[in-house]
Amino acid sequence: MPSPGRRPTADDPVLVMGAGSIGAWLGGRLAAADVPVVMVGRPRTLNAMRAHGLTLTDADGGRLHLPPARLTLAEAVPEGLRPGLALLCVKSAATSAAAAELGARLPAGTPVVSMQNGLGHAARIAAAAPRLAVVPGMVPYNVAELSPGHLHRGTSGRLAAQAHPALAPWLPVLQAAGLAMDLHADLTAVQWGKLLLNLNNAVNALSGLPLRAQLLDRDLRHCTAALMREALAVLGRSGIRPARLSPLPPALLPAVLDLPTPMFRAVAARMLRIDDKARSSMADDLALGRVTEVEALNGEVLRLAASLGLEAPLNARLVALVHGWSRLARPLDGRGLRAALGL
Ligand SMILES: NC(=O)c1ccc[n+]([C@@H]2O[C@H](COP(=O)([O-])OP(=O)(O)OC[C@H]3O[C@@H](n4cnc5c(N)ncnc54)[C@H](OP(=O)(O)O)[C@@H]3O)[C@@H](O)[C@H]2O)c1
Known part of the structure; x- marks a missing residue:
C-alpha cells in the first residue's frame, strides 16, 4: 500500500x-x-x-x-x-x-x-x-x-x-x-437537481428514441413529468430544494413537459437545444442487456421516500419495468409507456 x-x-x-x-x-x-x-x-x-x-x-x-x-x-x-x-x-x-x-x-x-x-x-x-x-x-x-x-x-x-x-x-x-x-x-441540492433531469433517462431508454425526438413526444414527456412530480413531492417533504440546472426552475419542469408540443417547443427552446445525436447512456445499457443506473436514479427517489415513511409508486413501477426489461423487447412508444406506468 x-x-x-x-x-x-x-x-x-x-x-x-x-x-x-x-x-x-x-x-x-x-x-x-x-x-x-x-x-x-x-x-x-x-x-x-x-x-x-x-x-x-x-x-x-x-x-x-x-x-x-x-x-x-x-x-x-x-x-x-x-x-x-x-x-x-x-x-x-x-x-x-x-x-x-x-x-x-x-x-x-x-x-x-x-x-x-x-x-x-x-x-x-x-x-x-x-x-x-x-x-x-x-x-x-x-x-x-x-x-x-x-x-x-x-x-x-x-x-x-x-x-x-x-x-x-x-x-x-x-x-x-x-x-x-x-x-x-x-452538493446535495445540485445532485438532486441533476437527478430530477435524469428521471428522463429511463423513459428515454425504454422509448428507443434519441433524446430530442423523445422530448418532442408528448406522451413520453408526460411520463417524465409524472416521475418528476412524484420526486418533487418527496423532496418537498424532506426539505431538500433541488438546484436549478436547466433554464426552468425544477418546480415548473413537470408543467412545462406536459404542455402541448408546439407550446413546449416555444417555452423549452433551450431544453431542446440538444443535437439530434444525443441519447441517454441508459439506452445503450438497456439495448446491450447491461446493468443500468436506474437504481442510482429513480431508486434514490424510492430510498428518500422510504426514509420519510412515504412511497413513490410511479418511480417504483419504472424501476421494476427497467429491471424486467429484455434487451430483445421492442421499445415502448408514449402510449405503451403510459399504460405500463398506469398513467
Ligand atoms: N454519458 C453521459 O452523458 C453522462 C453524463 C453525466 C454523468 N454521467 C455519469 O457518468 C458515469 C459514467 O457514465 P458513462 O456514460 O461515461 O459510462 P461508460 O461510457 O460506460 O464509461 C464507463 C467506463 O468505465 C469502465 N470501467 C468500469 N469499471 C472499470 C474499472 N475498474 N477499471 C477501468 N475501467 C472501468 C467501463 O467498462 P465496463 O462497461 O466494462 O464496465 C466503461 O468503459 C455514470 O455514473 C453516469 O451516470 C454520464
Missing part, C-alpha cells in the same frame, strides 16, 4: 478511472490542454483510442483531435502513480470495485471526485477506499460515443463539486481545459 508522502498538487497528473464517455471526455479535454492525464479503462475503449486517437466534438461546433501518441492509457491503475486528482467515471454498478482499486494503489489523501450521476456514490467510494479524500461531483451535460474514439457532447453546462481544499488549485487547470467547475458548500 503506498505511503502518503508529500501532498498531491495540481502539478501532478490527473487519473481518470473509467475511460468511457464521461471519463474519456474529461481526460481528453485535459490532455488537449497539455495536462498530464492517465486514463484507465477497458480494452475495448482503450484499443479504439489506440487505433483512432480521440476526437471530441460538441453541440457548439467544437472539434478537437488527439492522436494516439498524446494519450496515456492503461488497463489498471499503474503501480506507483501519484496523481494530484482522480476522477471516478464508472457507472454505478462498477463503483465499489473501481474505488477498491484506487484505494489499493493511490497514496492516502489523494482527492477522488465522483463524476457520476446519483447521490450515493461518494459514500460507496469512501467505504471501499477510506484513505482517499472522496468528493461528490456532478457533470451536467450529455456525452455519447458516436463511433470508436469519437465522443460528442450534446448539451452544455458547468461541472460542479462539493467544496474541498484539494480542489481549489485544480479550478484554473480545469477552466483552461474547457471544464469550468463550480464548488458548492453542499
Whole structure:
C-alpha cells in the first residue's frame, strides 16, 4: 500500500478511472490542454483510442483531435502513480470495485471526485477506499460515443463539486481545459437537481428514441413529468430544494413537459437545444442487456421516500419495468409507456 508522502498538487497528473464517455471526455479535454492525464479503462475503449486517437466534438461546433501518441492509457491503475486528482467515471454498478482499486494503489489523501450521476456514490467510494479524500461531483451535460474514439457532447453546462481544499488549485487547470467547475458548500441540492433531469433517462431508454425526438413526444414527456412530480413531492417533504440546472426552475419542469408540443417547443427552446445525436447512456445499457443506473436514479427517489415513511409508486413501477426489461423487447412508444406506468 503506498505511503502518503508529500501532498498531491495540481502539478501532478490527473487519473481518470473509467475511460468511457464521461471519463474519456474529461481526460481528453485535459490532455488537449497539455495536462498530464492517465486514463484507465477497458480494452475495448482503450484499443479504439489506440487505433483512432480521440476526437471530441460538441453541440457548439467544437472539434478537437488527439492522436494516439498524446494519450496515456492503461488497463489498471499503474503501480506507483501519484496523481494530484482522480476522477471516478464508472457507472454505478462498477463503483465499489473501481474505488477498491484506487484505494489499493493511490497514496492516502489523494482527492477522488465522483463524476457520476446519483447521490450515493461518494459514500460507496469512501467505504471501499477510506484513505482517499472522496468528493461528490456532478457533470451536467450529455456525452455519447458516436463511433470508436469519437465522443460528442450534446448539451452544455458547468461541472460542479462539493467544496474541498484539494480542489481549489485544480479550478484554473480545469477552466483552461474547457471544464469550468463550480464548488458548492453542499452538493446535495445540485445532485438532486441533476437527478430530477435524469428521471428522463429511463423513459428515454425504454422509448428507443434519441433524446430530442423523445422530448418532442408528448406522451413520453408526460411520463417524465409524472416521475418528476412524484420526486418533487418527496423532496418537498424532506426539505431538500433541488438546484436549478436547466433554464426552468425544477418546480415548473413537470408543467412545462406536459404542455402541448408546439407550446413546449416555444417555452423549452433551450431544453431542446440538444443535437439530434444525443441519447441517454441508459439506452445503450438497456439495448446491450447491461446493468443500468436506474437504481442510482429513480431508486434514490424510492430510498428518500422510504426514509420519510412515504412511497413513490410511479418511480417504483419504472424501476421494476427497467429491471424486467429484455434487451430483445421492442421499445415502448408514449402510449405503451403510459399504460405500463398506469398513467
Ligand atoms: N454519458 C453521459 O452523458 C453522462 C453524463 C453525466 C454523468 N454521467 C455519469 O457518468 C458515469 C459514467 O457514465 P458513462 O456514460 O461515461 O459510462 P461508460 O461510457 O460506460 O464509461 C464507463 C467506463 O468505465 C469502465 N470501467 C468500469 N469499471 C472499470 C474499472 N475498474 N477499471 C477501468 N475501467 C472501468 C467501463 O467498462 P465496463 O462497461 O466494462 O464496465 C466503461 O468503459 C455514470 O455514473 C453516469 O451516470 C454520464
